[in-house]
Amino acid sequence: MEWMEKKTLITAFVAQIIAKTNFSELDQIYLYNRILNLVNGFDETGDFSNKSLLELADLLVNGSKDELTAGQKDILKTELLNFLVPIPSEINRIFWDKYQQQGVNAALKYLYQLDQSSNYIKTAEISKNKYFRYQSDYGELEITINLSKPEKDPRDIARQQAVKATSYPQCQLCFTNEGYQGRAGYPARSNHRIIRFNLLDETWGLQYSPYAYFNEHCIFVDEHHQLMKIDQKTFSRLLAILDLFPGYFVGSNADLPIVGGSILSHEHFQGGRHVFAMDQATISQQIHFAGFDNVKAGILNWPMSVIRLAGKDKAAIVKLATKILNCWKEYTDEKVSVIASSNHQPHHTVTPIARKRADEYELDLVLRDNHCTKEYPAGVFHPHPDVQNIKQENIGLIEVMGLAILPPRLQKELAEVKKYLLNQPNQLADKHLQWTKDILQHSAEKITAENVADVIKQALGKTFVRVLEDAGVFKTDTNGQRAFADFVNYVNKQERS
Numbered sequence: 001m002e003w004m005e006k007k008t009l010i011t012a013f014v015a016q017i018i019a020k021t022n023f024s025e026l027d028q029i030y031l032y033n034r035i036l037n038l039v040n041g042f043d044e045t046g047d048f049s050n051k052s053l054l055e056l057a058d059l060l061v062n063g064s065k066d067e068l069t070a071g072q073k074d075i076l077k078t079e080l081l082n083f084l085v086p087i088p089s090e091i092n093r094i095f096w097d098k099y100q101q102q103g104v105n106a107a108l109k110y111l112y113q114l115d116q117s118s119n120y121i122k123t124a125e126i127s128k129n130k131y132f133r134y135q136s137d138y139g140e141l142e143i144t145i146n147l148s149k150p151e152k153d154p155r156d157i158a159r160q161q162a163v164k165a166t167s168y169p170q171c172q173l174c175f176t177n178e179g180y181q182g183r184a185g186y187p188a189r190s191n192h193r194i195i196r197f198n199l200l201d202e203t204w205g206l207q208y209s210p211y212a213y214f215n216e217h218c219i220f221v222d223e224h225h226q227l228m229k230i231d232q233k234t235f236s237r238l239l240a241i242l243d244l245f246p247g248y249f250v251g252s253n254a255d256l257p258i259v260g261g262s263i264l265s266h267e268h269f270q271g272g273r274h275v276f277a278m279d280q281a282t283i284s285q286q287i288h289f290a291g292f293d294n295v296k297a298g299i300l301n302w303p304m305s306v307i308r309l310a311g312k313d314k315a316a317i318v319k320l321a322t323k324i325l326n327c328w329k330e331y332t333d334e335k336v337s338v339i340a341s342s343n344h345q346p347h348h349t350v351t352p353i354a355r356k357r358a359d360e361y362e363l364d365l366v367l368r369d370n371h372c373t374k375e376y377p378a379g380v381f382h383p384h385p386d387v388q389n390i391k392q393e394n395i396g397l398i399e400v401m402g403l404a405i406l407p408p409r410l411q412k413e414l415a416e417v418k419k420y421l422l423n424q425p426n427q428l429a430d431k432h433l434q435w436t437k438d439i440l441q442h443s444a445e446k447i448t449a450e451n452v453a454d455v456i457k458q459a460l461g462k463t464f465v466r467v468l469e470d471a472g473v474f475k476t477d478t479n480g481q482r483a484f485a486d487f488v489n490y491v492n493k494q495e496r497s
């Protein structure tokens with residue numbers, strides 16, 4: 001069509017949409033007009049042939065004439081890129097056709113690439129995260145400073161206050177986010193799609209995480225908005241997910257505050273294709289559980305307290321995991337400050353993580369205790385006050401496995417630490433003073449402009465080890481390991497399942 005051969009920003013965008021989707025030439029006018037409307041009539045002539053789809057979307061968003069807030073820009077960009085994504089029924093059909101015909105990895109690859117090219121997965125933002133590895137006694141830990149989430153535009157915060165409180169979508173994990181436009185203070189989800197699957201006769205969804213912490217970071221979501229709960233069903237579901245998506249690990253955050261994740265209100269798991277330090281941790285001590293001869297068991301050489309179960313018999317693993325969980329829920333050992341409950345509040349649960357290794361299932365149970373005392377008001381098994389300058393947030397599933405997610409505030413604060421170490425004028429926050437002095441005191445070599453960045457990385461890594469050790473219920477010293485053995489004996493003595 002002659003008219004479409006005019007070189008403009010929108011025709012360039014339309015041409016790429018047609019090339020990458022089921023839209024055809026016949027849809028050109030329709031697409032042009034829908035997009036023209038979204039960008040308020042903005043278009044400009046020029047040669048845009050060397051621009052990527054995301055670049056074209058940014059040009060359209062920034063050129064549209066209204067003074068848009070950061071949040072509104074994100075909503076508009078998401079709506080533009082939504083033209084790239086098939087409707088939910090279609091994407092589900094394509095995914096499961098590929099799964100049947102080409103295998104699970106081809107299906108996952110299709111979804112992952114589509115989510116990246118439609119900017120549902122925020123690849124550019126994720127690349128801003130700081131990342132390095134730290135060699136510890138427990139293996140090679142990963143440290144990230146999370147800089148991917150954009151800072152809030154004050155105008156969006158003002159708008160958010162003006163908007164009437166709404167409970168739709170009920171939470172950010174609910175299926176009702178699929179295609180949701182977004183609003184001030186709530187993410188744009190017009191390009192969001194959920195792959196439905198049957199999980200032990202219930203409907204669950206598979207989606208990727210927009211701000212991924214590792215390769216193919218995905219979320220498995222219950223169709224219903226209901227509280228997270230760790231029980232026998234959890235273990236059965238985790239192992240069933242491994243059957244469906246065998247290349248992925250899958251784990252659940254704990255179901256209690258302090259030791260759980262940020263969303264306890266909606267049942268969900270996290271998974272992905274990544275090898276964590278904990279995956280590679282060795283067994284420090286084999287355990288035998290009476291009546292479970294076909295389940296291998298052992299305590300991991302790890303700063304947190306982990307029992308690893310392995311074997312081919314799914315039902316036996318689930319049964320033993322449930323027994324261990326139920327025993328842990330009622331187990332108290334005051335000598336090591338392990339308290340099952342107080343004031344009718346339960347304190348004990350587990351963070352479970354499952355993976356397949358060759359033809360065996362592996363299920364790690366990380367024992368958690370969330371009780372607080374006067375000495376440790378944020379939690380006895382939570383990062384202690386002297387390391388909270390680095391990490392005061394919950395130690396969730398991903399960190400349990402050895403990947404630290406440190407808060408964005410550290411980016412600026414560590415710049416002051418650096419100046420202090422180099423004896424330059426600085427505005428070091430009081431909370432970092434002792435930590436920084438300790439670095440100076442323990443540094444084996446003179447701290448210089450050349451080595452200071454590495455010195456800080458080493459200190460962060462060392463602190464993360466401490467954070468994990470604080471979260472471990474049975475410490476790695478002789479006393480703690482003896483207490484761990486006592487718990488294992490307790491489990492073995494119980495007849496109950």
Ligand SMILES: [Zn+2]
Nearest residue numbers: 171174225266
């Ligand atoms: Zn929900």
